[in-house]
Amino acid sequence: MELLVAIGEAFDAPRMIPVNRAHAASSGQEGDLYFVEILAKGGASCKVTTTTNPIADFDYFQQIMNIAEEHDEASVAWKTKNYYKQIGAVMSQSCIPYLAENIPEYGEHVAFSESSATPYVNSVIGGLTNRESIQTALAAGVLGETPEYGMHLKENRKGTVLVKVEANLNDGYSYSLLGQYVGKKIASGIPVFVGIPKRPRIDQYINLCAMLNVTGAIAMFHIPGVTVEAKTEEEAFAGDKPKDRIVVTNRELEETEKELQTATSPVSVVILGCPHYNLDQMAELATLVKGKKVRDGMTFWVNTSATTKLMADRAGHTQIIQESGAHLVVDTCIDMFCWNNLRDKTGMTDSPKCAYYRRFGPVRVGKMEECVATAME
Amino acid sequence: MAKFTEMSVKCHKLAKGYGEGEALVSKDPICFYLVEPKTGVVREKGHQLEGKSVAGKVLVFPTGKASSAVQMDGLVKLLINKNAPKAMIVTDVEPVLLGSAVLTKIPLVDRLERNPFEAIRSGDFVKVDADKGSVTVTRN
Numbered sequence: 001m002e003l004l005v006a007i008g009e010a011f012d013a014p015r016m017i018p019v020n021r022a023h024a025a026s027s028g029q030e031g032d033l034y035f036v037e038i039l040a041k042g043g044a045s046c047k048v049t050t051t052t053n054p055i056a057d058f059d060y061f062q063q064i065m066n067i068a069e070e071h072d073e074a075s076v077a078w079k080t081k082n083y084y085k086q087i088g089a090v091m092s093q094s095c096i097p098y099l100a101e102n103i104p105e106y107g108e109h110v111a112f113s114e115s116s117a118t119p120y121v122n123s124v125i126g127g128l129t130n131r132e133s134i135q136t137a138l139a140a141g142v143l144g145e146t147p148e149y150g151m152h153l154k155e156n157r158k159g160t161v162l163v164k165v166e167a168n169l170n171d172g173y174s175y176s177l178l179g180q181y182v183g184k185k186i187a188s189g190i191p192v193f194v195g196i197p198k199r200p201r202i203d204q205y206i207n208l209c210a211m212l213n214v215t216g217a218i219a220m221f222h223i224p225g226v227t228v229e230a231k232t233e234e235e236a237f238a239g240d241k242p243k244d245r246i247v248v249t250n251r252e253l254e255e256t257e258k259e260l261q262t263a264t265s266p267v268s269v270v271i272l273g274c275p276h277y278n279l280d281q282m283a284e285l286a287t288l289v290k291g292k293k294v295r296d297g298m299t300f301w302v303n304t305s306a307t308t309k310l311m312a313d314r315a316g317h318t319q320i321i322q323e324s325g326a327h328l329v330v331d332t333c334i335d336m337f338c339w340n341n342l343r344d345k346t347g348m349t350d351s352p353k354c355a356y357y358r359r360f361g362p363v364r365v366g367k368m369e370e371c372v373a374t375a376m377e
Numbered sequence: 378m379a380k381f382t383e384m385s386v387k388c389h390k391l392a393k394g395y396g397e398g399e400a401l402v403s404k405d406p407i408c409f410y411l412v413e414p415k416t417g418v419v420r421e422k423g424h425q426l427e428g429k430s431v432a433g434k435v436l437v438f439p440t441g442k443a444s445s446a447v448q449m450d451g452l453v454k455l456l457i458n459k460n461a462p463k464a465m466i467v468t469d470v471e472p473v474l475l476g477s478a479v480l481t482k483i484p485l486v487d488r489l490e491r492n493p494f495e496a497i498r499s500g501d502f503v504k505v506d507a508d509k510g511s512v513t514v515t516r517n
Contacts, residue, residue, distance in 0.1 A: 006475075029446075029450040031477070031481075032450060034480070113446070115443075187439065187442065188440055213444060217406070217440060357444075
């Protein structure tokens, strides 16, 4: 409570308002453990549905590696996970909970941390959440309340920066680059995207949302006529003039992509699924890898949520992906001890976020199909 | 002859406490997860503070950035290694940084009477008293 009051006071919030759900972006690292341990030892429990982020699938990684070598980090992650269970959090261990395990309604006040989750909930669904940290989201889940400030108030949800998109956005990867560029360029505020040719697919939204909060701190955006809170550009700015205007062409996206590349030696490990792949991406991947095999000397990892995997199992995607020699992993974040043995290897991913927080050495970033072509034959 | 000046300005408390130290000014937003915990040195490629240490400093920067989870992890790792900043001054607060500052007990202020990027230079000695709402800058 002290934490939320301090936040409320700092932002001049007049009162606390009820929330029905929260998502704590549990990281399984020291900062996360510090707070959840205090709550668990103090006897706290979640008052409203509170889902969790991926940490690591211990059962799986214990079969394929010697976890003891990473004992310090693994034990922090293990303890953290158990404290979340103890306080009654939903062990969804997914970083895309807004698609399945914990879905806010339009107009509902919630407390969602996790980089892709906050803007997805505000912009795509029209739920209302601030850019929470793990700890403020978890406190809201335990108390069932959050201070009324920021994104909970309509006047703070209007656009601030006009982003004119002239670049070709034809896949999920290009939306990652768009998010990365805009996040870095504007740092904060609410971008209003114009010139996006058609309604983005879910994975394209996810990538845009995630990257806006890797290089920046962006709680919401509008795509007039597409996202729920603005039919027109005028409505997105609520009659105000944009404070700033930027233009994004293919050149900006190409330069952004170049900044990411640090690999000079051949790739020997590929990691996909940061944020967790959704069912559409699993289907796309299954189509790409069908009949292919992971090359000798290469490892290939795909991260998804347990819920998505269940559906992928039924659809036959899991079998195709596993037959190619790829590892399909659930409940796990790419920023975890279980990837430490990749530290000296050159990696490849389709996720600039994974590249940014990477556990491997030099990195190449490219589209899903380029990752498959590099790793499989 | 060296000239000594001292200036005091009012500010707004975000996270309580008192901290003092040498100022380190960054025009770029900061993600503490991209700071090396064992040395306090910023390792983010292309960052204005790349290669500089935040340990024991009073940091002046626009705002926090990056994922909701790792800001707190970064600050706690720095605290464990005794390399955390002593206080932080920002111009545009965001909740992830604020929540992390409250829990790690690092004083955090905003709304300085003067633009902190004009009033404070790296190397100045700065005292931040969040509870009293004052920032004192000494230059010699």
